[in-house]
Amino acid sequence: MPFFLERGGENNPLEVQRWQYFLRKNNVTQTGAIDGQFGMKTEEATKIFQLQHSRPTTGKFDEATLQVAQGLGYTVRPDNFYSNKTGSNFPPKPTNLESPSNADRNAALGCFRFVQLPLGNRADKDEVVPKDSCDHTIPDWRNANIVDLPIPQMKFVTGFSGIMRCHRLVAPHLLLLFARWEELDLLHLLWHYDGDYNPRYKRGQSPGNGGHGLKQSNQVSALSNHAFGSAFDVNERDNQFTKEPARCPRRGCVRELVEPANELGFYWGGHFSEGSQDGMHFEFAKF
Ligand SMILES: [Zn+2]
Structure with missing residues (x-):
């Protein structure tokens, strides 16, 4: 059984996202935002899709709608697709990849000098202002x-x-x-x-909170x-x-x-x- 969807139903939010994305991709702009909620907009958009393809305008993602969608490339997930993904067993940490060290990212992406303004002058409380490259050859690290x-x-x-x-x-x-x-x-x-x-x-x-003068990344x-x-x-x-x-x-x-x-x-x-x-x-x- 594929995931059928309807307003007020016990919908799978990620499958609602899939259906909303599909509608948007097929130019049914009335869908609105992709938000995992099968609300009035999604229902209306589903009806428009059904009208466009001469199917009963139930406003539900049902068997007849699924068949048309599949012909247009819609992916159908088996009904047990999520059953081993609902827990806290997220994909394991990769063994061959780590968040880069500070030395690594500076070596790869370039060292820059920066200051931090006093808290009252920051748009974001953790913001800094980048300046030149650490070797002074690039006057504006960000622009470069x-x-x-x-x-x-x-x-x-x-x-x-x-x-x-x-x-x-x-x-x-x-x-x-x-x-x-x-x-x-x-x-x-x-x-x-x-x-x-x-x-x-x-x-x-x-x-x-006071900010600081020039430092090197x-x-x-x-x-x-x-x-x-x-x-x-x-x-x-x-x-x-x-x-x-x-x-x-x-x-x-x-x-x-x-x-x-x-x-x-x-x-x-x-x-x-x-x-x-x-x-x-x-x-x-x-x-
Ligand atoms: Zn982030």
Whole structure:
């Protein structure tokens, strides 16, 4: 039995995400946001899809609708697909990949000098202001290294502008990652975008409220990987910092995304040590 869906039904949220993503991809814009909730918009969008394909307009994702959708490439998951994924047994930590050391990321992505303003002058409490490269050959490290990368695979993701800001050397890896997730039919799992390049300390690790003068990134391990443009966050609402990541099939569960990401050199924040778990976070780690 495939997963059938309807407003008010006992729906599988990730399968609702899959159906909403499919509707958006088939230009049924009335679907609205991909949010795992089969509400009035999804029902209306389902009716429009049914009308377009001359099927009874039940507003439900039912057998007749499934058959049309399958002909258009919709993936049907077997009904036991989630049964071994509902617990806290997330994919194991990869054995051949670690979150990069400060020395590694500076060597690979470049050392920069930065200051931190007094707390009252920061837009984000952990923000820093990048300056030149540590060897002074590049006057503006950010301008020289951070690029705007279009990610078409995320065009239906709430909060995504169409552009990811990232390090120029990480950009090709990001393109491979999103192409791989697309190939595996996992894009519906990305529903909310929550950040990329962001020059800042790790959460809660700013040295103080008063700010500080020039420091070098190769001498400060408390900077976030977001400050190097090698990390991005998705589905934050369901995968909050320090909390256990969302279990499947809850909305925002990223577990199916983890293994293919690891294979392409991306470390998952859900594998950070106890107390720093960060299920929304993916970072390039294979330098
Ligand atoms: Zn992050």
